[in-house]
Amino acid sequence: MSEPVLRVEDLHVWFDLSGGRELHAVQGVTFELRPGERMGLVGESGCGKTTTILAIMGLLPGSASVAGKVFFDGVNILEKGEETVSPHRWSDISMVFQGAMNAFNPVKTVGSQIAEPMELHGTATGKAARAQVRELLELVGISGSRADRYPHEFSGGMRQRAAIALSLACEPKVLLADEPTTALDVMVQAQILELLVRLTRDLGLSMILVTHDLPVVAQVCDRAAVMYAGEIAEMGEMATIYHDARHPYTRMLFSATPDLLGAEDVKSIPGAPPRLDRELVGCPFAPRCDSTFAPCTVTHPRRLEVDPGHEAICHLNDRVVVEETA
Amino acid sequence: MSAHAEAPAPLLEVERVVTRYPVPRGIVGTMARRPKLTVHAVEGVTFSVGPGEMLALVGESGCGKTSTAQTVVRMVDYQGGSIRFRGREIGKLSQRELRPLRREIQMIYQDPYESLDPRFTVRDAVEEPLLVHRLAGSRAERDAQVREALVRAGLTPPDLYIDRYPHELSGGQRQRVAIAASLVLKPQLLVADEPVSMLDVSVRAGILSLLDGLRKDGMGILMITHDLSTAAHFADRIAVMYLGRIMEEGPARDVVRNPQHPYTRALISVVPKRDPREQTVPQILTGETPNPVHVPSGCRFHPRCPIAESRCASIDPSLQPPAGAEVPDHRAACIVTAPGPDAAEVGPDGRGDTAAPAA
Numbered sequence: 001m002s003e004p005v006l007r008v009e010d011l012h013v014w015f016d017l018s019g020g021r022e023l024h025a026v027q028g029v030t031f032e033l034r035p036g037e038r039m040g041l042v043g044e045s046g047c048g049k050t051t052t053i054l055a056i057m058g059l060l061p062g063s064a065s066v067a068g069k070v071f072f073d074g075v076n077i078l079e080k081g082e083e084t085v086s087p088h089r090w091s092d093i094s095m096v097f098q099g100a101m102n103a104f105n106p107v108k109t110v111g112s113q114i115a116e117p118m119e120l121h122g123t124a125t126g127k128a129a130r131a132q133v134r135e136l137l138e139l140v141g142i143s144g145s146r147a148d149r150y151p152h153e154f155s156g157g158m159r160q161r162a163a164i165a166l167s168l169a170c171e172p173k174v175l176l177a178d179e180p181t182t183a184l185d186v187m188v189q190a191q192i193l194e195l196l197v198r199l200t201r202d203l204g205l206s207m208i209l210v211t212h213d214l215p216v217v218a219q220v221c222d223r224a225a226v227m228y229a230g231e232i233a234e235m236g237e238m239a240t241i242y243h244d245a246r247h248p249y250t251r252m253l254f255s256a257t258p259d260l261l262g263a264e265d266v267k268s269i270p271g272a273p274p275r276l277d278r279e280l281v282g283c284p285f286a287p288r289c290d291s292t293f294a295p296c297t298v299t300h301p302r303r304l305e306v307d308p309g310h311e312a313i314c315h316l317n318d319r320v321v322v323e324e325t326a
Numbered sequence: 327m328s329a330h331a332e333a334p335a336p337l338l339e340v341e342r343v344v345t346r347y348p349v350p351r352g353i354v355g356t357m358a359r360r361p362k363l364t365v366h367a368v369e370g371v372t373f374s375v376g377p378g379e380m381l382a383l384v385g386e387s388g389c390g391k392t393s394t395a396q397t398v399v400r401m402v403d404y405q406g407g408s409i410r411f412r413g414r415e416i417g418k419l420s421q422r423e424l425r426p427l428r429r430e431i432q433m434i435y436q437d438p439y440e441s442l443d444p445r446f447t448v449r450d451a452v453e454e455p456l457l458v459h460r461l462a463g464s465r466a467e468r469d470a471q472v473r474e475a476l477v478r479a480g481l482t483p484p485d486l487y488i489d490r491y492p493h494e495l496s497g498g499q500r501q502r503v504a505i506a507a508s509l510v511l512k513p514q515l516l517v518a519d520e521p522v523s524m525l526d527v528s529v530r531a532g533i534l535s536l537l538d539g540l541r542k543d544g545m546g547i548l549m550i551t552h553d554l555s556t557a558a559h560f561a562d563r564i565a566v567m568y569l570g571r572i573m574e575e576g577p578a579r580d581v582v583r584n585p586q587h588p589y590t591r592a593l594i595s596v597v598p599k600r601d602p603r604e605q606t607v608p609q610i611l612t613g614e615t616p617n618p619v620h621v622p623s624g625c626r627f628h629p630r631c632p633i634a635e636s637r638c639a640s641i642d643p644s645l646q647p648p649a650g651a652e653v654p655d656h657r658a659a660c661i662v663t664a665p666g667p668d669a670a671e672v673g674p675d676g677r678g679d680t681a682a683p684a685a
Contacts, residue, residue, distance in 0.1 A: 044526040044527060044528055045526055155614050156614070157614055185386035185387055185552065185614075185615075186386065186552070186554070186593060186596050186597055187386060187592070187593065187596055187610070187611055187614075187615075188614060189596070190596035190608050190610050191610055193598075194608070194610060212526065212527060213527075213598070214527070214600060215555075215597075215598035215599055215600045216598050218598060218599065218600055218601065218602040219598040219599065219602065219605065220598075238602040239602045239603055242600070242601055242602055242603075243601075243603075252528070253527065253528060254600060256527050256528050256530065256531050257527055257555075257600055258531070258553075258555040258556050258558070258559040258560075259555055259599060259600040259601070260554060260555045260558050260582060260594065260597045260599060261558070261582065261583065261599070262559075262600065266531040266534070266535075266559055267531055268498075268528060268529055268530065268531035268532035268533075268535065269528035269529070270532075272496045272498075272529075288528075
C-alpha cells in the first residue's frame, strides 16, 4: 500500500471561552489519507469536522490552541506553527471553504482572484498566470474566456466551480472541501460532485470531503470518518460502515437519514450532542445511544480496530469490557 | 370501504394560480423606458390538499414552490386562478376578511432561529397567537391551551420548556415551539416551508414524525421541500415543480419509483443514495434552471430535456396521465411521455382515491 500523503496524529483543538473556560472541540483525531483517495468527514454541526481541517490548514483563530501532529509527505507541518505550515498551505494542501462561492470579491474579476495565490506563492505571474487561470477554468468546466468576468455574472454553480479552480491554483496534492455542495440544488450538487470525483481521478488529488450529508459521502468517497463530540467515532471503507456499522452512532445516523427508495422508517436520535466545554465522563454518545450497558457511563471506550482498516470507539467492540460486565 | 365512498372534501383547492412579481427597474430604468420585466414565479398551478393528507411541493430553488405556498396563504398578491379553502373562495377576500381564516391555516417556517423572538419565553411565543386572535380566555385557560400545544408538539413535560428562552433550546426544540405556536390555534391546514432543512440530520426525523402524527390526526399539510428523499418518506403525494409549473404530480410512491416526466427522472437519478453499493448512473442535466423572467417557449423544460422533440418548443403541455402511469391519479406535463396526441386534459377533480397507504 502506498504511503499516506497526509497523516493526522492525535490532533486536539481547544478554544478559549470567556471566564477562563475551554471548549475541547477536537479530541484526539487520528487518520491517514492515501494518494488519490477520497475520504468523507461526516457529522452533525459542532462535531469538530470543520475545526479538524482548519487545524490541518493552520487557519484557526488566535483563541484556539492546537496539539498533535499533521504529517504531509512524512514531515510534521504543525511542528513550528505558522512557520512550518505556511509553505505547504495552498501549494500542497488547499481548501474549498464553506460558502466559498459567495466569498469572491465582487469588484475584481474571477480570473484575477484565481491568479492571486499563484502570484503570492510565486508559481506563476503575468501572462503565464493568466494562461494558467484559463486552463484551470476549463478544467472545472467553465469557458476560459470568462476569466475576465465578475462574480455576479456567474451562476451559483459556476461560482462554486470557480472556487474549486481557485483551490487548485497552486497544484496541491490534498484538497480539503468543506460542505462544497451544501447550498446548492441537487442537480448542481451532482455536477459539482462529479467534478470533484473527476479531479481526484485525473490529477491524482487526495480529497477530504467535509459534510453533514451521509448519502453524499456514500456516493463520492472511498472511506469515511464519522465524527461525534470531537472524536472519530467510527472510520472505515464506506460500504463497510454502512453495512456493518460498529458504532451505534453511525448506525443511528444512517437510520435518521431518509433514503429516496428506502422503505424502512426514519428514526431520529433522541437528545443532543454533549457540550464540549466541560469534562465528559464515559462515552460521549451514551446519553443518546440505544445500546448502552454499564461501562458506557463510567469509562471512555478505547479506539479499537474491529477489522483491518475499520475502527470504532465503542465498548461493544471491546471484548475485555464486555466480558467483565457479563 | 364501499366502492365509491365519498372522498373527504379537500381542505385546500388551488386552481391555475398565477403569481408574478414585477422586476424593479429603478428610477433610471423607468426614465430610460427599459421594458417592464416580470418574474413568472407561479404559472398556472393546480393542486389540492385533503384532511389527513400531506402534499409535498418539491423542486429546486427558484421553481416557485415557496411563492406558491405564500400565495396560498395570501401573503403575496397573485394575478389569476382561484384558491378555495373548505369550498369557499378565499382568493378575493380582503386581509380583514381573511383574519378568521388565518387561525385555520397556519404556517411553519424554515428557520427556527429566526422565527422565534429571542426575548419571548416559550410561553410568550405560544400564547401570542391566542392574544392576536383574541381567543384568550382567563390566564388559567391560556396556560392550559399553551401546555396542550406544547404536548402536541412533543415538548413534554411542558413544565420543562414553558419558561425557557429560545437560546436555551436546541434547533429541533425551537422548531417544536414554532409548531406549538401554530397548533395552539387548532388549525386544519399547516403550510410548512422547508421545516427541517436548517436542522441536524439526527433531529429532522423527529420533526417530520411530529408532522406525520398531526396528519394522521386529520390535519392537512402542504410541505415545501427541496429534498425528494424526505418527501418520498413522509408525504402522501408529491408535486414536482419547475419554473413555476407542476411538472408531475401523484402518489409519493409512484412519483419516486415510477417517475414519468423527464425532469423528475433526472432529479431522482441525482439524489444521492444512502447505500454506497447502490450506485446509479446520474443523469446530470447541463446548466441550471433558467431565469423565471425569461421562460422558454412551449414546454419550459425543453431546452434542458434529454428527450425533447421539435414540437416541444411550441406546445406547452398540461398535466395528464402519462402512458407509463400505474395509478389514475398520477399525472405529468409532458407530451412525449403522454399516451397520445389527443389525450384529454385532466382537471384537478380527476383524482382517484387519495387515502393514505395503510401504515
